[in-house]
Amino acid sequence: MLTERQLEVMLSVVYEYIKSGESVGSRTVSRRYLTGHSSATIRNEMSDLEEMGFLKQPHTSSGRIPTTLGYRLYVDSVLQRVDSSKYSKEWIKSLGEHRKGIEGALESASDILSRVSNYVGVAAVTPLDKVKFQRVDFVRLGERNVLLLVVLQGGLVHQKVISLPWDMTQEYLDDLSRRINVFAGCEWTEVKKSLKAYIMEELQDYKSACAAALRELEGIMISPSIKAFTGSMSHMLNLPDFQDLSRIQTLYEFLEQEEGMAELVKSCSKEGINIIIGEENESPAMKRSALVAASTICNGQMTMIGVVGPERMDYEKVITTIDRVFRTMDTGSDEEAE
Amino acid sequence: MLTERQLEVMLSVVYEYIKSGESVGSRTVSRRYLTGHSSATIRNEMSDLEEMGFLKQPHTSSGRIPTTLGYRLYVDSVLQRVDSSKYSKEWIKSLGEHRKGIEGALESASDILSRVSNYVGVAAVTPLDKVKFQRVDFVRLGERNVLLLVVLQGGLVHQKVISLPWDMTQEYLDDLSRRINVFAGCEWTEVKKSLKAYIMEELQDYKSACAAALRELEGIMISPSIKAFTGSMSHMLNLPDFQDLSRIQTLYEFLEQEEGMAELVKSCSKEGINIIIGEENESPAMKRSALVAASTICNGQMTMIGVVGPERMDYEKVITTIDRVFRTMDTGSDEEAE
């Protein structure tokens, strides 16, 4: 559908635009990239490419800039060059044993990605349906108020303060948690079955309180509550792409709220590298931005690290950086790359 | 030192400048505030006030704007009007029993403050020297890697992944934590004494591992690691004060890193309302911004909620808002005020 030369022109334009930030004209392409052809030839090609929807003009008589489709073309070509088979699950498996734990690891990942990319680094982990739990603990805080701590397999910690219909002593709570922890490593559904009998038979006075506690516990186990981390956003203020304040504002608002991050995670549908560019994004707030992320499914939870930036992003650098961080997290050495 | 009329002029200027955002001239003051005096009179007063360091001119032949000293004058007068005796410790005492727990409460406080003030809401809690602990839990994640969970009195949860010199079974870890939890509610120093004997005598093979675990635990108990929450920062992009991107950038950078928040907390030296304006701030990043915060000491930890915004902040509104949130948190109803 696209001739060889058209592809060359496209890649040149996108590359040059990413590098310079200014709309690129036919002359530039003819002089720097396709030196064998005159600017007029390029001009004709560009005109065709515009009609096909790969390029657009900010205004008549200025150079061309890529559309989302154009970026997609470029990114796919970059992805072909990068050997994505390198990505292994090793790192995520070892995360739980990482000296920082999974949360610390994700936090520093988002931080590092922010710094080296100068865009916004993000990281998140969300339990899937069949998450297994590792540990449950109830801590009595005050009358009828209990802090519920749940450690999922992989080391992810969830906490919630719940209030019970009955005041229970710490001893009773300990007993309850001990009985649950017997099932450490099991899926919740199994645990639930076994516990029902216990509640029915052995507890009388505290039945309702325990039932309430278990309901809360189930809520945590089942609901796919996401844990998200966002690196420093302040670098992006430097980018020429965000001279328009309202643009960066909508993006910030999007990233600041949990729903935003949840959507980003959701959009990383496949394992490995995911790239969603501009218009491809579902949320209006992301229509002029892009996400590059790597995700893995392991231990019954989906983990993702990535970078959010302008559509005009240095995809090549970001992709390789994410690759680096991916594997660096494995070894636990997280000095800043490059 | 300041005549009655000079004070009136000062308050008028600051009030008007906060409201309008534009430098205020003598004519404005004479027409809207001190109607009994001509603009020339005001002009002379303003000239004097400038010499005294309360006002300054952005450029010759424009109106005056307050200096940090000028804001201070105004804020102190506002504080006199607001009955700060209303602030009670009640709310913080009940935080541990709050349905969201202290962390949830602080998070929503910073969130609410951001939204109603349109500046940046912040909230933090930091344990002081004599913090008491409520609960300790060790969860074995993998070979020699253990997740250490500590619940401080008040419901604050700290977590850390530690690696031990020895692989310990979950049973041993449970035993260790059970022995520590006997001392729930005590200060760490006491616990330490009592545990030493136990380690020396009863444990042999695991001695070094337990000692390592306890060292880590002590690290958490002693180090005043701060837990900070920052509300949405995107609103501030709308403010005319931050048309200059570099200004908001330095501020963002400051708030994004933990040291920044730590400094803000540190600067809230006294209980109750603290206000630090512009030049009064230690950090260069805050020299053109202001902090309004309320802090309390309770349960061996210092808790703070506040607002960071431009020096030209609507202090009156912010102060009363913080007051509101302060007391709203108590009751647990956190619908948005106003």
Added chain:
DNA sequence: ATTAGCACTCGTGATACTAGAGTGCTAACA
């Protein structure tokens, strides 16, 4: 199919000018 040439478009930056708001100062006034 490619290229050179040319007229046309449009954004950018420089310059100049004006209107308006505000000051400082002096002189008159109570």
Added chain:
DNA sequence: TGTTAGCACTCTAGTATCACGAGTGCTAAT
């Protein structure tokens, strides 16, 4: 002596104008 009116001066923000340059589209020649 404190207050006020008046006036000249300063500085900013906004606007209009102009020229330049980069780029396009089209046509005609190769």
